[in-house]
Amino acid sequence: MNYIYNIFAHITWFHLKIVALFHPKIKLFVQGRKETFSILKHKIHKGDHVIWVHVASLGEFEQGLPVIEKIKSEFPTYKILITFFSPSGYEVKKNTSVADAVAYLPIDTKANAKSFISKVNPKLAIFVKYEIWPNYLKVLEEHKIPVFLISAAFRKDQLFFKWYGGIMRNALGTFTHFFVQDEKSVELLKGIGYLNVTISGDTRFDRVSEILERDNELPFMEQFKGTNSCFVAGSTWPEDEEIMLPFINETKKSLKFVLAPHNIKSEHILALKKSISKKTVLYSEIVKNDLSQYDVLIVDTIGLLTKIYSYADIAYVGGAFGTGLHNTLEPAVFGIPIIIGPDYHGFNEAEALVRQKGIITVNNKDAFQEIISDLLVNPDHISKTGKINFDFVHKNKGASIQIMEYIRRLL
Numbered sequence: 001m002n003y004i005y006n007i008f009a010h011i012t013w014f015h016l017k018i019v020a021l022f023h024p025k026i027k028l029f030v031q032g033r034k035e036t037f038s039i040l041k042h043k044i045h046k047g048d049h050v051i052w053v054h055v056a057s058l059g060e061f062e063q064g065l066p067v068i069e070k071i072k073s074e075f076p077t078y079k080i081l082i083t084f085f086s087p088s089g090y091e092v093k094k095n096t097s098v099a100d101a102v103a104y105l106p107i108d109t110k111a112n113a114k115s116f117i118s119k120v121n122p123k124l125a126i127f128v129k130y131e132i133w134p135n136y137l138k139v140l141e142e143h144k145i146p147v148f149l150i151s152a153a154f155r156k157d158q159l160f161f162k163w164y165g166g167i168m169r170n171a172l173g174t175f176t177h178f179f180v181q182d183e184k185s186v187e188l189l190k191g192i193g194y195l196n197v198t199i200s201g202d203t204r205f206d207r208v209s210e211i212l213e214r215d216n217e218l219p220f221m222e223q224f225k226g227t228n229s230c231f232v233a234g235s236t237w238p239e240d241e242e243i244m245l246p247f248i249n250e251t252k253k254s255l256k257f258v259l260a261p262h263n264i265k266s267e268h269i270l271a272l273k274k275s276i277s278k279k280t281v282l283y284s285e286i287v288k289n290d291l292s293q294y295d296v297l298i299v300d301t302i303g304l305l306t307k308i309y310s311y312a313d314i315a316y317v318g319g320a321f322g323t324g325l326h327n328t329l330e331p332a333v334f335g336i337p338i339i340i341g342p343d344y345h346g347f348n349e350a351e352a353l354v355r356q357k358g359i360i361t362v363n364n365k366d367a368f369q370e371i372i373s374d375l376l377v378n379p380d381h382i383s384k385t386g387k388i389n390f391d392f393v394h395k396n397k398g399a400s401i402q403i404m405e406y407i408r409r410l411l
Helices: 002-019 024-034 036-043 058-074 087-093 110-120 134-142 166-172 183-191 203-211 219-225 238-250 266-274 283-288 305-309 348-356 365-376 379-395 399-410
Strands: 050-055 079-084 101-104 124-128 147-152 177-180 197-199 229-236 255-261 280-282 296-298 314-317 338-340 359-361
Touching (some): 036 110, 058 079, 079 087, 110 134, 134 147, 134 166, 203 399, 219 255, 238 365, 266 296, 348 359, 365 379
Parallel strands (some): 050 124, 147 177, 177 197, 229 314, 314 338
C-alpha cells in the first residue's frame, strides 16, 4: 500500500505541472515548490536549532500562531520554519515576521521527505489540524524527531477510520502526541489504538482572544458608522450575498452595512456594487469620500475584516451555503450575534454555538430578513445572543498553554 501511495504522489506531481500551464493558482503551487530548497539553503544553516511548523493554509496558520508566538518568545535562539501546502496561505504570509523562514512543503515523496528533513534537521515538528503526510512523518520518526499534531479534530467519516485507510491510519502512529479539540476525537483515536492524546481545545480561541488586547480602531469605520447600528458580513460568497441583498435594498431602518466578500476580484466587486440600490462606496474609494454619507461599504481588500467586526452590532459569516464556513470566532470574541447559512456541520465551534443559540442559521432570504428584523427591534436579544458568543470564546481559550507545557519538556 505504501508503494501505491508513493506512485500516486509522483503521478499527482506530474499532472500538477501540466495543469500549472493553464491555472494561475496551481502555477503558484508548482513554481513555489521549486524554490523551497533554495529558501532553506539561504535561511537554515548547519548547527541551527530549528522548530518546524507545517500548516495547510491561512486558517491553519492563524490556528498555530499562538503557539508559534509563544515559542518565539520563550526560545529566542531557535529558528522557526513555517511551511504551507496552499498558495492562499503562503502568498499572504511568506514575509511574516514570526518565522525565520517560510516555504512551500514539497510534495510528499520519499526523496523530498528525506532531503527536506536532512536539510532542516528540526528539533521538533508541529503539524496543525489535518496535515498528515506519511513520508515526512516516517522520516521524522526514523530520525527520532518529536512531532505534535495540534488543534486536531477527528471525525468518523475520515480516511483514518475506514477499512481502506491503512496508510493514513499507520501514519498517525508516528506522532509523539496529539492535542485534540474534543472528547469525540479522543474516542476515535482510542478506537484505533492511539492513547497519546490530550484534549487541549482549539488554539484559535487563544488567537481570537488576543484580538481584544490590540488596537482595533479604524478611523474610516468611525466615520462610516457614526452613531448608527452596523451590520458586517464577512467572507461572503455569491450565495450569501443573494440572501442579504433584498433586505439591504429594501429596509428603511437606520442601519449601516459592511460587506467584505471572499472574492475581491474587480469584476465581482463591481457586480456586487451594481446590485445594491443604496448609496454604496468601495474601500478603495474612501480617500476621496465622506463616508458618513454612504449606507453600504464594500471592502475590496484583505486584512481588515477582524478589526471591522469590532464595529458590528450584528455579524454574518459566509461560506455555509456549501463552499465551507469561514471563521465565526473572530466576530464571536466581540460579543455580537452571528448569522450563518445552513451548512455548518463539521465546524465544532459553529455546531456548539448554534446549540447554545449564539449563532443563528438561515436557509433563504426570507429567513434572513426575519432574523435580522427581530434582532434590530429587540436590543435585549442582541445583547444576550452576543454574550453567549463572548462567554464561549473565553471559556475555551488556553490550548496553547497546555501545548507549551509539553514543548518545554523537549527543548
